[in-house]
Amino acid sequence: MSAADQIFAMLKESSQSGAPLYLQLRKSIEEAVNRGLIGPGDALPSERDIASKADISRVTVRKAVQDLVKGGILVQRHGSGTFVAPRMERVEQSLSRLTSFTEDMARRGMTVRSVWLDRGLYAPSPEEMMVLGLSSTELVARVARLRIANDTPLAIERASLSASVLPDPEAVGSSLYAALGMTGNRPVRAVQRISATNLGDADARLLEVPPGVAGLQIERISYLASGKVIEFTRSVYRGDAYDFVAELRLTEPGEEIRP
Amino acid sequence: MSAADQIFAMLKESSQSGAPLYLQLRKSIEEAVNRGLIGPGDALPSERDIASKADISRVTVRKAVQDLVKGGILVQRHGSGTFVAPRMERVEQSLSRLTSFTEDMARRGMTVRSVWLDRGLYAPSPEEMMVLGLSSTELVARVARLRIANDTPLAIERASLSASVLPDPEAVGSSLYAALGMTGNRPVRAVQRISATNLGDADARLLEVPPGVAGLQIERISYLASGKVIEFTRSVYRGDAYDFVAELRLTEPGEEIRP
DNA sequence: GCCGAATAATACCAATAAAATACCAATAGC
DNA sequence: GCTATTGGTATTTTATTGGTATTATTCGGC
Incomplete structure (x- = not known):
């Protein structure tokens, strides 16, 4: 043989x-x-x-x-x-899922780094008061960063949280979720809206593209197990350099093979 | 290592x-x-x-x-x-199923109608030959329609299929997947790319917006259980009037992962 | 200088996986 | 039918992994 x-x-x-x-x-x-x-x-x-x-x-x-x-x-x-086994396509192990930014970039062999645009405590905007359930006397923690892959700016992420769960935004490391998890405020659920928008002047400049270029906008609201909203993030991705890949699956393929 | x-x-x-x-x-x-x-x-x-x-x-x-x-x-x-730990995103709702546009909008309480832009058999483009695995002698079935919700044009859908699975495009009713299911060609898996693009003149006119406005572009490749590609669809949604909603469940710390 | 909390090190406990041994059960060929 | 050959399973040993209790050290505030 x-x-x-x-x-x-x-x-x-x-x-x-x-x-x-x-x-x-x-x-x-x-x-x-x-x-x-x-x-x-x-x-x-x-x-x-x-x-x-x-x-x-x-x-x-x-x-x-x-x-x-x-x-x-x-x-x-x-x-x-x-x-x-007779030819049959390989069964994909991954169930339906959206790949995350870093995961996705790593798979494409790109090195990712981030630049902080903002980390601080502010008086909340009306939108933040609504979504996060804050009163006007409370403060909001804002964390914003520019995501860069292979020296190309790819996305802007702006997160807003109640200052009560993130009293010291300056202490946030490379992962916001890690900082939240360590204080026992790990989100367990999120709702995400994906839409398209024309980039404004400020965002376009940060992403190094002409104003008006199409960008992918993702708004995400994260919830604690208690159902309380803990985080609101609005991200903008360069439309020409990034896309979301989602793998969908309807049913389990049959297993039986008998010649 | x-x-x-x-x-x-x-x-x-x-x-x-x-x-x-x-x-x-x-x-x-x-x-x-x-x-x-x-x-x-x-x-x-x-x-x-x-x-x-x-x-x-x-x-x-x-x-x-x-x-x-x-x-x-x-x-x-x-x-x-x-x-x-496994990355947090797991799609629960709309992205986890191959929902048709009609289902999706009905869930949002909108009345939907469609206008056919194209239904016919053509010689395949190089891209279609690649993706669908066609030879140059085979024909491709193209089905294109304008989706209108509450009298507002919302999306353009252009689907390409092998003529062998859809020999008579004219017979397609309101649901492409229903037509496929009846001939035993129901897709079970799909890979979907979501990106943003500036609308071209033709698409902008159809969607009744100025050229250059941002649009959500979704490319989907559907697979049969055998692994064969059955359908390739490219859709463009008006960025200002439509967005994808996905509900994510974040992973629990104790959740199983097996290497 | 003293105390306490944060930091770090030592030594031992417990769960799991990798691998081997010995034996059970189904199939093919005669 | 019988029998050799195949995959299937149960059990055990060992090495490696994380888990924990205990103790020494450092540093900052009073």
Whole structure:
């Protein structure tokens, strides 16, 4: 079996890293399938064969194989053998979700940094009094920053919170949510509105684009478990340089595969 | 390992200030997460590893790590390791389902009507051939309509499908998905990109706004259970009259993540 | 100078995962 | 049917992980 030998060769190659054995093996098999060394319908060597040739326990082999079965890449039949699953698209692990700014940028291989535009306590605007439920005698904490990816300004984030939950805005580190969480004010729910707007002069200048260019505006209201509004954030993204990607899913795909 | 090393590098860098060790470390980890060096679900080096590499006590490391756990940035599992918490956004409502425009607006209590702009079979554009996987001899079905809510034009929807799944575009009624479902071609998964764009002359005229006004552009690719692309839709919404609402549930600190 | 809180270190406890061993159960081929 | 071969499972050992109690040190305010 040439294909099997190639798997073993790959395994040997990667066996220098300190990673767990079953992960190394899993990766080797996965690559063999991806490169087409073993195609859909082909049988893998038996678990015992792999185990003895690679000189590891069969349970370890099994752990690797079962991960791939769960991932839909392999199919096993009791008493028969292990086979490469018939073509079927890879089941995406991620459920419906919006990717966050930093996550998204990291995946695109960009380095992200932020510049503070504002951190301080102010008298609340009428809008802030409404949304955050403040009286005119209370103060509001405002935290604003410019998000920059690969030296290109990408977004402006302006958050408003009650001063009672963030008495010292200057102390906020790189993550606002971390600062909130550490004082026991972690939001558990949020409602987000995504719309489009033409950038005004000030925002356009910060984002280094001509005024009037289209921007993605996101308004988010975060709630505590008690239902109280804790934060209101309005962000503007450069429309020409950023887009939101959302993956949607309706139903679970069927699992049964019987030849 | 590279990510871990970068954390240590950052730690070293900031180690000149007189601040407490655990604060310096906390900031380093926070930044590493924040700029995506280690993403959600990734494991941190073990507390002992960090301690020995940074040449500080493990309890000090622990103090820093636990602060971030309390802040919801990290998640720890006894006997297993410390992991970056899954990013907070999880789509609950409108974005998590493939809702049709009609459903969406009905929920907001608006009466909706549509005007057909186009229904026909065409030779595919290069973009359509790529996305839908068509050969140049096959035909593409295009369905375009202007969506009007309460007598205000709100959106332009242009859908492209392989003619093999929609041989008679003229027969499409008020719902494209209904037509697809009846021939057993119901999409189960979609990837959606939301961006902002300045409306061109033609689209602006249709939407009855001046050219250059900001519009929400949504590109959606729908997949069958088999993984085959079935539909490609590009929609433009009036930025001043429509917005996407998404309800997000933020992750609980104790929530399961499995590497 | 004294006290207390924040900081840091030491030593030990507990949960989990990785891996191995031994055995059970289904299938294919005769 | 029987039998060799396949995947399936239960149990245990070991190393590694986070968790905790206890103690020493430093620093700031009185």
